[in-house]
Amino acid sequence: MGLGLLLFLLPFLFLFLFLFLFLQPKPIKPKTRSSRQKLPPGTVGLPFIGETLKLIAAYKTENPEPFIAERVRRYGRLFTTHVFGERTVFSADPDFNRLVLRGEGRSVVECSYPASICTLLGRHSLLLMPLGSLHKRLHSLTLTLTRHSLLLPHIDDLVTRTMAAWGDSDCSTGEGEGDWDCSTSTNDNGNTRRRRRILLLDQAKQLTFDLTVKQLLSIDPGPWTEALRREYVLLIDAFFSVPLPSFLAFSFTAYGRAIKARKKVAEALRQVIREKMEERSIRIRDKERGRERERDMVDTLLDLDGESSVLSEEEMVDFLLALLIAGYETTSTSITLAVKFLTDNPSALALLRDEHDKIRANKGHDSKALDWTDYKSMPFTQCVISETLRVANIVSGVFRRAVTDIDYKGYTIPKGCKIFASFRAVHMDEEYFKSAAVFDPWRWQSTDTFHQQVISAGVFTPFGGGARLCPGFELARVVISVFLHHLVTRFSWEAAEEDRLVFFPTTRTSKGYPIFVRARTPTPTN
Numbered sequence: 063m064g065l066g067l068l069l070f071l072l073p074f075l076f077l078f079l080f081l082f083l084f085l086q087p088k089p090i091k092p093k094t095r096s097s098r099q100k101l102p103p104g105t106v107g108l109p110f111i112g113e114t115l116k117l118i119a120a121y122k123t124e125n126p127e128p129f130i131a132e133r134v135r136r137y138g139r140l141f142t143t144h145v146f147g148e149r150t151v152f153s154a155d156p157d158f159n160r161l162v163l164r165g166e167g168r169s170v171v172e173c174s175y176p177a178s179i180c181t182l183l184g185r186h187s188l189l190l191m192p193l194g195s196l197h198k199r200l201h202s203l204t205l206t207l208t209r210h211s212l213l214l215p216h217i218d219d220l221v222t223r224t225m226a227a228w229g230d231s232d233c234s235t236g237e238g239e240g241d242w243d244c245s246t247s248t249n250d251n252g253n254t255r256r257r258r259r260i261l262l263l264d265q266a267k268q269l270t271f272d273l274t275v276k277q278l279l280s281i282d283p284g285p286w287t288e289a290l291r292r293e294y295v296l297l298i299d300a301f302f303s304v305p306l307p308s309f310l311a312f313s314f315t316a317y318g319r320a321i322k323a324r325k326k327v328a329e330a331l332r333q334v335i336r337e338k339m340e341e342r343s344i345r346i347r348d349k350e351r352g353r354e355r356e357r358d359m360v361d362t363l364l365d366l367d368g369e370s371s372v373l374s375e376e377e378m379v380d381f382l383l384a385l386l387i388a389g390y391e392t393t394s395t396s397i398t399l400a401v402k403f404l405t406d407n408p409s410a411l412a413l414l415r416d417e418h419d420k421i422r423a424n425k426g427h428d429s430k431a432l433d434w435t436d437y438k439s440m441p442f443t444q445c446v447i448s449e450t451l452r453v454a455n456i457v458s459g460v461f462r463r464a465v466t467d468i469d470y471k472g473y474t475i476p477k478g479c480k481i482f483a484s485f486r487a488v489h490m491d492e493e494y495f496k497s498a499a500v501f502d503p504w505r506w507q508s509t510d511t512f513h514q515q516v517i518s519a520g521v522f523t524p525f526g527g528g529a530r531l532c533p534g535f536e537l538a539r540v541v542i543s544v545f546l547h548h549l550v551t552r553f554s555w556e557a558a559e560e561d562r563l564v565f566f567p568t569t570r571t572s573k574g575y576p577i578f579v580r581a582r583t584p585t586p587t588n
Contacts, residue, residue: 102151102473104133104142112144121458121566127499130154130487139487140473146176150480154487156494158470160520162462162483163527167193173530174463174480178317179301182324183387184380186373191381193529199366200381204533207277207359211434213537217273217544218431220283224269225548228258228579259558261574262401266394267291270541274389278359278382279334290330291390296323298391301567324383331379335360359385391568392456393538397545398575400450403501405557405577410446410503415550417442422551432544443543445506450542451524453501455486456569460526485523486565494521555579 107113120129130152133141139155153159165171173190180190188204191197271291272283281287300320338360345361357365363378373381404411421436460483468475475481490498494516495505516522525535532538549555558576563569 100473101476101479102140102142103137104152106142106144106149110147112147112149114145114147117143117145118566122564124562124564126486126565127490130484134487140470145482148480150482151475153481153483154491156488156520159483159485159488159523160527161468161470162481163460163520163523163530165468165528166462167529169465170468171462171481172465173461175461176301182297182301182320183384184376186377186380187384188381188533189384189388189530197529201529201533203359203362204385207362208534208537213277214434214437214540214544215431216276217541218548220269220273220276221544221548222429222431224265225552228260228553229581257578257580259576259578261576263394263398263571263574266397266545267390269545270394270397271386271390273541274386277389278385280356280358280360281334286330290327293323293326294387294390296320297327298387299567327383328379331382332375335364335375335378338364388532389534393541395456395569396447396450396454396538397542398571399454399456399563399569400446400542400546401549401555401577402557402561402571402575403450403453404446405555407501410501411550413442414446414546418547418550421547432547436547437540437543440543440547442503442507443546444539445503446546447539447542448506448522448524449501449503452489452495452522453499454563454569455489455524455565457524457526458486458565458569459484460530485526488521488523552582553579554582 105113107116117129120126133143133152134154139153140158141152143150143152153162162171166173172192175190183190185191188197188200191200268283268288268291271294272287275281275287275290276283296319300316342361342364359382360378363373363381366372404414417440421432421439425436462481462483464475464477464479464481466477488494492498520527525532525538555577558578559573561571561573561575564572
């Protein structure tokens with residue numbers, strides 16, 4: 063009986079031994095390649111999977127810091143891990159991050175993102191395109207076409223039209239049933255006022271997507287733009303999924319749905335490009351007659367024909383597809399989180415509202431659009447935006463690959479090794495930002511020395527840096543500022559339910575941040 067039991071348990075004992083010996087997280091000891099060269103220490107985790115599941119689990123919570131903090135405590139600000147199928151050196155060191163950001167194009171590092179992002183964005187996107195004359199030309203074009211001072215009237219118009227649908231009226235009319243929730247508060251006339259429940263993230267995404275489509279393609283908001291936006295949602299959701307071969311990319315997987323969505327988006331963009339090509343001769347003839355029309359990004363790309371940097375149709379599709387994501391995802395999330403942080407911080411909201419009420423009072427008319435002078439009169443707003451970008455970390459870092467051995471503080475990152483420069487780890491580090499987990503816009507009201515230190519030292523990098531610095535960084539600030547202006551001067555609001563931040567696959571709130579909005583009673587002006 064005892065022998066039979068032993069024989070029965072033997073396979074399980076072997077299985078346990080295998081799991082114990084081979085599936086234990088393996089610490090990475092600094093391997094001496096010579097007396098002076100060694101890899102940063104760390105842990106590779108499980109075979110093949112590495113620490114990917116731990117990373118994803120951490121970033122799906124409201125507080126992913128322990129994943130980084132634990133490894134920084136054990137190994138230092140530079141440590142080795144294994145994520146998304148590769149050994150990766152993870153940096154929480156601002157000096158090393160600055161070296162990485164400035165090292166591309168200088169035979170130090172090259173751009174290297176997970177295969178899923180490369181496939182979904184396209185290798186000709188501005189994010190993935192090799193540095194060189196073409197990247198420099200397209201980066202410059204993007205900067206030119208996102209000139210914030212020229213786009214401000216369009217931004218103001220789109221924001222006001224978006225918020226017009228949020229207006230208030232009496233419950234007794236019964237209009238908008240299903241969208242409205244009657245409150246028990248009363249206005250000055252004793253009438254019951256109602257409030258509207260909106261998903262702020264959805265509203266912000268629709269706004270920024272419509273603005274970006276108009277800017278790049280000259281297409282007004284409508285069914286076409288909304289259908290395109292729905293495909294973008296599917297595409298973005300699979301950025302960090304497993305890049306399955308095409309024959310395994312089934313429609314029930316996030317990656318399979320994203321591949322199909324990308325094909326639809328690409329075909330829609332091809333159609334726009336072809337229509338613009340047909341209209342080009344008319345546009346050139348109008349220009350010769352002194353009737354030049356306003357150009358969008360597609361017109362500008364087509365005008366590269368005849369220059370050394372002429373683009374193929376597929377190159378234009380990749381370029382436009384990625385720009386739409388950049389303008390859509392990051393700015394809308396920043397808007398939503400700024401509102402959330404302000405809702406949770408009444409003192410900051412009160413100061414922001416006072417700043418914008420003064421701007422509106424000086425304009426003398428509620429419907430008068432903001433101008434550039436108004437935008438430059440929003441100092442505390444810029445503090446709120448900077449703090450939102452620091453705490454939220456919409457872009458948590460960048461992937462690069464060493465193209466040569468990199469010697470740094472006694473370690474050697476070997477040629478070919480993947481590197482992740484974490485902006486989030488630095489932004490949330492108590493050494494650089496006191497009470498780093500606390501939303502504190504007043505920290506940005508410090509002396510100019512503080513701003514110089516955090517920016518020049520590579521401590522505050524929400525838009526990246528180096529040759530791949532986000533070309534729309536100032537435009538994003540303008541859009542957020544205009545949105546906050548009209549929100550705080552026209553409405554009061556409250557959270558409709560508890561919501562929380564998550565950071566995977568992208569930074570967002572888990573429920574889209576539902577709020578109740580109610581029109582403000584106009585403040586008398588003298």
